[in-house]
Amino acid sequence: MSTGDGSSGIQSAERVLALYQELRQRGVSNLDEVFDELKLPPEEYEQRRAELIALGLIVPTSTTHATRADLQAGTWESGPDTVAVVDPEIALLRMLQQERERLREHLDESDRAYSTLEALVGRFLRPGSLNGSGVEVELLSDYRRIQQALEDITDVIQHNLASMHVTALVREVADRVLSRDLRQIENGVRIRAIYHQRITASPEAAEMLRRRVEVGVEIRLSPAVPMNMIIADQQFAVLPVHREDRSAGAILARGPALVRSYLALYEHCWHTATPYGDDVAAERGGDGLSEQQRAALKMLASGMKDEKIARSLGVSLRTVSRMLSEVMQELGASSRFEAGVRAYRLGWLD
Incomplete structure (x- = not known):
């Protein structure tokens, strides 16, 4: 029974380790007998046996030895439950080889899918679709x-x-x-x-x-x-x-x-x-602008260039640029065009 703190998993791992250590000392032995000698729970027999085989740590054997290919193909028939122990390093190397083979199969499958999609793309894409000129x-x-x-x-x-x-x-x-x-x-x-x-x-x-x-x-x-x-x-x-x-x-x-x-x-x-939610400028009604800024805004809205606005106000071109930036900030506009539109809608140009 699980206690919720992982203790049951630890106990399970300890039983598998104890079983494997005993089998390794014997080399080849009857798994059923070793299970009984270690007084392991009988209901766990099939589970522990399957775990050790899946990890590649034991291989069923009798008068004939079962290879991994035989086990995978399901063609080997065992007699009494006799098993041979496999060295942990060998088991690990075999597992890594299996993973490499499985990965290679996935890569081959991906290559086939890619080739199929590439052929479809080449057949159905219209001229110009890749360089952006197609419509x-x-x-x-x-x-x-x-x-x-x-x-x-x-x-x-x-x-x-x-x-x-x-x-x-x-x-x-x-x-x-x-x-x-x-x-x-x-x-x-x-x-x-x-x-x-x-x-x-x-x-x-x-x-x-x-x-x-x-x-x-x-x-x-x-x-x-x-x-x-x-x-x-x-x-x-x-x-x-x-x-x-x-x-x-x-x-x-x-x-x-x-x-x-x-x-x-x-x-x-x-x-x-x-x-949305930007009602601050509307509430100000243009009161945040100086007379000079208001004049610059009106001239901008009428289509005047910065140079002409500067001459009309008697200021430098840099001053005009600064004033218009301040006006845009006051209006919450991201461009001069937007500033003119918003100023007109708010009645600042009247």
Whole structure:
């Protein structure tokens, strides 16, 4: 009976060791007799015998000796339970040889599988698919095929995943997405997502956004989201066939020559959206800017170059660059274009 502290396992190992030591002293002996002499539990006989044979420490024998090949093939018939002892070093070397053979078999099997896949790839890959110049568009009508395509894409992402969503994700999908977010971010993937701002009215959706932000996803809200879209590494894009009718299926686009166009649309939507939870700048209403910074911002929004802004304000070009950097920081913008868009939306340019 196990005590829960491993003592039963120790006792078992000790009995196997005692049995093997006695057999080794005798060289060849009747295992049943030795078992009785050592007063080992009879119910353990078959187990101990099997353990010693599996470890290669004993070999059944009688008038004819059983080789390991005979034992593996199951062709050897034993008489009385007589066994011959094998030296531990020999048993270890034999076991290592078996492992090497097993590994060699696995490697051979892997080589065969690789050769088969290589032949299939050579037959089905389209010209240009490896150098990134090829373009392919596939219509996905089956929901299961769409989900499989999304899983396949997310498994090969290395750098960037960008998505936009007209509505919030259902609870079941959201849980899978959160798990995937964490795994990809740990692998160094940058994840961005745009949602329609109306979904924050739902506490459940707002909680989902908060949890995504916590794991490192960059999320922005927009008053207008043109469609659902997923873009991966400028190589894949998934978007709906029909914006309103989800049953119409999806389009899977492959190849950077085409995907870059969808990415340009995404970047425009990204720069005009508001970071989720970033309401500090809106509350300030521009009060954090100096008159000079406000003037520089208005001139920037009107399309003036830095040199002209510097001449208009009577300051150096370096001062203009510093002021605009401060304005971007005040707005929480990552680019001058984004700063202008956000300033206009917040009424700072009036």
